[in-house]
Amino acid sequence: MSAVEATPEASQPKGTPPRERQWFHSAVVYQVYPRSFQDSDGDGIGDLRGVIRRLDYLATLGIDVLWLSPIYASPQDDNGYDISDYQDIDPTFGTLADFDELVEQAHARGLRIVMDLVVNHTSDEHPWFVESRSSKDSAKRDWYWWRPPREGMDAGAPGAEPTNWQSFFSGPAWELDGATGEYYLHLFSRKQPDLNWENPEVREAVYAMMRWWLDRGVDGFRMDVINMISKDLPLRDGRVLDHGPYADGSPFYICGPRIHEFLQEMHREVFAGRPEKLLTVGEMPAVTVDEAVLFTDPARHEVDMVFQFEHVGLDHGEHKWDRRPLELAELKASLGRWQAGLAEVGWNSLYWNNHDQPRAVSRFGDDGQYRVESAKLLATVLHLHRGTPYVYQGEELGMTNVPFEGAQSFLDIESVNYYRAALGVGRAPEEVLEALREGSRDNARSPVQWDASPHAGFTTGEPWFPVNPNHVDINADAELADPDSVFHHYRRLIELRHSDPVVADGDFHMLLPEHPAIYAFTRSLDTQTVLVVANFSSDDQRVDGLSDEQDWGAAELVLGNYPVPGAGLPPLRPWEARVYRRRA
Numbered sequence: 321m322s323a324v325e326a327t328p329e330a331s332q333p334k335g336t337p338p339r340e341r342q343w344f345h346s347a348v349v350y351q352v353y354p355r356s357f358q359d360s361d362g363d364g365i366g367d368l369r370g371v372i373r374r375l376d377y378l379a380t381l382g383i384d385v386l387w388l389s390p391i392y393a394s395p396q397d398d399n400g401y402d403i404s405d406y407q408d409i410d411p412t413f414g415t416l417a418d419f420d421e422l423v424e425q426a427h428a429r430g431l432r433i434v435m436d437l438v439v440n441h442t443s444d445e446h447p448w449f450v451e452s453r454s455s456k457d458s459a460k461r462d463w464y465w466w467r468p469p470r471e472g473m474d475a476g477a478p479g480a481e482p483t484n485w486q487s488f489f490s491g492p493a494w495e496l497d498g499a500t501g502e503y504y505l506h507l508f509s510r511k512q513p514d515l516n517w518e519n520p521e522v523r524e525a526v527y528a529m530m531r532w533w534l535d536r537g538v539d540g541f542r543m544d545v546i547n548m549i550s551k552d553l554p555l556r557d558g559r560v561l562d563h564g565p566y567a568d569g570s571p572f573y574i575c576g577p578r579i580h581e582f583l584q585e586m587h588r589e590v591f592a593g594r595p596e597k598l599l600t601v602g603e604m605p606a607v608t609v610d611e612a613v614l615f616t617d618p619a620r621h622e623v624d625m626v627f628q629f630e631h632v633g634l635d636h637g638e639h640k641w642d643r644r645p646l647e648l649a650e651l652k653a654s655l656g657r658w659q660a661g662l663a664e665v666g667w668n669s670l671y672w673n674n675h676d677q678p679r680a681v682s683r684f685g686d687d688g689q690y691r692v693e694s695a696k697l698l699a700t701v702l703h704l705h706r707g708t709p710y711v712y713q714g715e716e717l718g719m720t721n722v723p724f725e726g727a728q729s730f731l732d733i734e735s736v737n738y739y740r741a742a743l744g745v746g747r748a749p750e751e752v753l754e755a756l757r758e759g760s761r762d763n764a765r766s767p768v769q770w771d772a773s774p775h776a777g778f779t780t781g782e783p784w785f786p787v788n789p790n791h792v793d794i795n796a797d798a799e800l801a802d803p804d805s806v807f808h809h810y811r812r813l814i815e816l817r818h819s820d821p822v823v824a825d826g827d828f829h830m831l832l833p834e835h836p837a838i839y840a841f842t843r844s845l846d847t848q849t850v851l852v853v854a855n856f857s858s859d860d861q862r863v864d865g866l867s868d869e870q871d872w873g874a875a876e877l878v879l880g881n882y883p884v885p886g887a888g889l890p891p892l893r894p895w896e897a898r899v900y901r902r903r904a
């Protein structure tokens with residue numbers, strides 16, 4: 321689907337096959353969560369005209385692709401990930417005319433637009449589901465997963481759900497429809513019924529909708545939980561979770577038996593033969609490296625890259641609300657394995673943040689004394705890996721987690737439902753709140769901090785979610801004016817990826833894998849090698865143990881987050897990151 325240039329044979333080390341070099345190897349994607357990005361009409365909710373207004377800001381940052389979280393018509397049960405019309409814009413966000421203007425203006429600045437594609441489920445208010453639920457004989461009954469109560473049990477009786485699976489948003493993954501006496505499957509909220517991809521009519525309808533958006537000018541799709549669309553039949557009970565009473569159904573819907581077939585069919589039906597440079601990224605919880613190789617092997621025509629979740633699960637215990645500190649050696653082992661696993665075939669996506677993750681600087685860095693340094697360090701480490709980096713709105717400003725007070729400050733359905741469910745099984749409210757403060761998706765959803773004014777320049781009205789009080793110090797206006805800001809550091813990293821083929825395509829080699837505080841690796845291509853050394857701690861750290869330390873002493877310092885250090889390879893200061901370059 322994408323323009324492919326073969327790497328010239330001459331530049332390949334002897335013995336390795338030529339790798340395909342593709343445009344997205346040197347591209348950086350920026351995610352906009354429209355609701356919290358920029359309001360243009362004073363209703364307190366971000367919108368498309370707000371995005372248009374900030375395109376010059378994004379062009380200054382230098383990004384290549386803008387991924388828009390869902391803007392389709394939606395009851396907003398899950399902030400737009402519950403779609404009731406795939407071919408219209410929710411009035412909260414604007415109109416199709418606004419959307420067309422956004423595409424045009426983005427393209428005029430050389431930016432591509434990628435849509436969020438949410439087709440594991442629809443909203444329960446989508447006409448397909450309304451028709452499906454209307455009767456057992458409806459022509460669309462089989463577009464969703466309908467099942468009678470468990471054998472021998474009455475509909476609605478405790479435990480009568482067709483399987484014992486837990487939904488991602490707490491409670492059972494099945495909802496009873498009183499009118500027909502059957503249950504429908506919803507892996508997420510009860511307002512997000514799962515589509516039945518076994519039905520070819522469903523697949524055809526989805527592909528037609530995707531073609532419609534491509535014809536309208538969009539440049540690709542980020543595919544929501546796309547590795548859940550193929551279910552392993554028959555649907556059956558899973559292992560009951562320790563914190564019960566429901567079970568883990570994931571073995572029956574993660575990378576199910578027809579997933580590769582469906583994605584290849586989608587490619588044929590939607591992307592094949594289109595000349596544009598399109599981008600496809602599949603969000604894939606619990607995907608393994610081996611599966612990711614298959615999904616992203618260009619020869620298989622499935623997707624360009626996947627979002628994997630291993631590294632953002634390392635500070636979780638049994639589940640995401642059970643938090644533990646990150647061990648740096650585990651992070652290196654994990655990301656290093658993904659780098660190695662996709663070195664020859666396939667491609668990685670690289671991210672710390674998105675709308676579902678707490679802010680990285682609060683989570684993996686130090687959002688107090690070393691906020692600026694640690695935000696730059698995280699960016700440096702990520703953007704120097706091999707893969708396509710994703711920047712989530714506000715990350716380029718070093719935005720932090722939200723200082724939540726009580727339970728009423730949480731708005732996200734996942735957090736709200738979890739709080740209720742956890743208290744229901746007797747957990748102490750303060751303990752549950754602590755887990756929410758650290759792990760809630762709401763941390764990512766406070767409005768972007770544009771300036772120091774009362775609503776941070778996000779809206780002239782009352783924001784739907786309070787702006788973080790730290791916007792008086794942390795905001796885009798201040799950072800644009802300061803050449804040493806986190807923003808300008810991101811800008812330099814993006815520029816480096818654009819200009820330096822070793823950053824886009826060089827081989828990755830992890831160093832000091834066991835070191836508890838230093839993250840170090842090299843990238844090499846042809847005659848160049850780049851060394852990244854980063855101190856994930858608030859203490860000074862000597863860089864010992866690189867096999868060729870003395871050679872790095874004379875290397876060129878390409879980028880750092882502190883005033884230029886002395887000659888040689890001096891100790892790293894708290895949260896210091898440096899990038900060196902050497903030519904053979």
Ligand code: NOJ
Binds near residue numbers: 508545603675676
């Ligand atoms: C993954 C999305 O990123 C998340 O925000 C959403 O709640 C679920 N999929 C359900 O669509």
